[in-house]
Amino acid sequence: MSGALVSPDLFTLCKVLITGIMKIQSDAILASAPVGSPVEPLRGIAYFLMEDWFLTFNAWMIAITIMVTWAAAIQLLTLMWMERKFYSRLQDRYGIMISIWSLPFWPFSWWAKRKNKPTHKGLGYLQNVADGVKLLQKENITPATADSAMFHTAPVLIASSTVMIFAALPFSEGFVIANVPMSLLFILAAFSLAPLGILIAGWSSNNKYTLIGGMRAAAQLMAYEIPLLLAVVAVLMYAGSLNVIDIVHKQELPLAMAGPIPIPSWNVFSIPQFIGFAVFATAMMAEMERIPFDIPEAEAELVEGWLTEYSGMRFGLVFGFKWLRALAGSALVVILYFGGWSGPVFLTLAPSVGSTVVPIPIIPHEVWFLIKVYLLYLVFVWVSWSVPRVRIDQILNIGWKRLIPLSLLAILLAAGLAAFGPALGGVR
């Protein structure tokens, strides 16, 4: 397993990087403005550049940018592409296929004169970028009778609360911006801010349909927060800490040996946690507003539900952040139940720099994390595109009457096994 190799914290890396860059700049300025020259006041800038709070601030900015770019931009695109391809194959068709060679400018127009231009035999990865650009160039319409302040605040609330999740969500032990002691609590709290934004959006659009959609969304999301949190409590009985990294560490110990391969003690392999996993996954599908739980934005009845009145990039923001929440949700499931980023890293000890041996992992932890998140997300997509929608009162029925008792049962069993498990011979 991961063993001795721990990649340094993202913040520490950025701090080192920034310190190096600032030192070079500062030395250059100090060298070019010696004491006694007419440009002596420039030395003040050099001292300013090396100030600690300045360096920390820049390091934080760069770390946040890296994380948000990585998560929001690249992961989001990949997730959307993967979903579109997968469900298209479920529907017996190829899916998005326009290749990058169909762009009309150089260097892609080099193919323009060839007869068999492979414009429709591509991956279609940039299709989502094209959709985003299309949304950018549309007109942002605000209904005249809508509550303007709230109408504009709601997408901002949803988007910002979703991005806030990634402040504490780690992609591996080092790839995290803020490793606070109770990070799980923070993540779940940021997750739960979005229903407020949805309700505000539905209400302020001054439209019967959006009002109904907003009310339904509020009822559904509130009902499913509770089993979500109760299932997490069951995990806490085993992990003993609210820190996400500690929860993953606890799942790295081997559970049993199947031949030469050790089976790790992921939470999903234990009985109460399995129940908790079922509850958590269902509640997470409802929180992500996926079919079968997407009645609030049910196309067939309410056009787009609570986001009917949004157009242009405001719509794109809200619509796209549904996928970001899906990413965060799947990441949470993987961290809590599937051992997070732990996996065999396959270190190679060959390269050596000077006298130290620099181990290079073949499959680093981040890659394991992404593999697990994508596979789990594919299962969610699979379920989503194979079943019809559940009606709102049936959704609330399931949430209140079926999931909460199950999660309470999971807590009970987890508490019992955590206390008496070692005494009963290591039953998990």
Place this chain on the structure above:
Amino acid sequence: MVEFWVNMGPQHPMTHGLWNMRVKIDGETITDAEPEIGYLHRGYEKIMEVREFQKNVVLTDRLCYVSSITWSHAYCLACEKMMDVEVPPRGQWIRVISLELQRIASHLMWLAAYGPDLGLLTGLLWALRERELFLDLLQLLSGARMNQNFPRIGGARNDLPPDFDKYCFKIIKHFREKLDEYESLFHDSKIFRMRTEGVGRISRADAINWGVTGPNLRACGVNVDFRRLEPYETYDEVDFEPQVWKGGDGGDSYARFMCRFNELEESCRIIEQAVKKIPEGPYRAKAPRRAEGEGFARTEDSRGEALFYVIGDGDDRPYRVKIRSPVFCTMAATPIMLRGYKMADVVSILGSVDVCVGEMDK
């Protein structure tokens, strides 16, 4: 909470076609409903009085554009009754084949529309994929995929193409395997049953009183299929079962869905038998140009009972044509099906009733 009227339509992803459903909701429950139709009224009965009898078939095709042969055939039957024209047996069998192919295509279109209504977006693509095969068969038979202008007064437009039976058997064999896939997608899905069972119930007496016919009536347990009650063409020589809901209390969306879905299998059986039993001979009889008298014909359309009442007064154009559309009558009964259910059930109920606005608005 205050009750208010919500317009579902005329521009709405749910309503297939252009009509407006006004529902009065109290919270989430529907207390009253009122359909508003007439957005697609084209004045058929008036313009059919200026065209010759045979040329009206082009118009009747476009009444319900999803299942066009059944409507033109009903009109041709009414004209034949008025003119006393006898269709030769081969013409009758060709008509039966084309009718059943069109019925399957129409039901598949309904299935493709019903799935996405409920959230099952995969159902759209699977049903349309199979519909393409049957549209290929119809194109082989008549030259066009939709609005084929195929039935003639006195028979059919052309004979069966060579090797038609081989293509029929191949496609029906493939289709039967796909029907199992649809079962796993639709009926075996617990969520689908939750959405459709017990929803939109209409009692037997109400259904007969309001003039509901077709699969909607058979879902209430009434064994009425005009292909058996009033056999036209050669339906009395074909072995098939009218799909009646035999369970406890029917009349809900699930019963309507099952009755209509099972008709797909029955139509396959009819086509297989018809293609084997078809005799040789002429396929079209000569119809007179001028006619006097009146005649009416009722057929079992994909959606219910389609009745044409044609009056001629000795001219080569009809004097009066009256079109009775099954969806028009079922639309009158929808407020009964909707009262008391939730707003999210509107899609499930109206989708199971299979509305085609072209024939409703004439």
Place this chain on the structure above:
Amino acid sequence: MPEVSGTEEDVMSKLPAEFPGAIREIRVTRPKVVKVVIDRKDLLPVCSFLKTDLGFEHLSCISAVDWKDHWESVYHLYNYTTGTTVQLNAVIPYDDPSIESLVKLWNAAYYHEREAWDLMGITYRGNPKLERILLPKDFRYHPLRKDFPQETERQYISRRKLKTGGR
């Protein structure tokens, strides 16, 4: 065992016996089809007799025909047990196009009568909501009448239509 009522022999025999003066004409036009011509004042009694005693529980269609010297409201009734159709023509004088509504007996008449009023202009007394159903709510004419001009008289008339004399 109750005999099956509602065959065409039943109709031919029982209906003139029940309403001696009202039936103007009754004959079997085709197998299982009986055509009955009555005056408009006898509509409700005849229809309730057909529904309750002879078991005609399905009202297929209500048509309105303009014969230029009288109107006719044509009802097609169907019996599910025997498969008999009764085509009931109710004759209405030309200067007073109104007749009783059948909504009390069959609710299916509701939409059909609204359509007949909309397109032909025959008033059905007793229909709960006699309004325009297919045409716009503020349309002023009844287009299916014979004095409402046909498309060949209203639009561009091609030479072919002029030669054949479109009506």
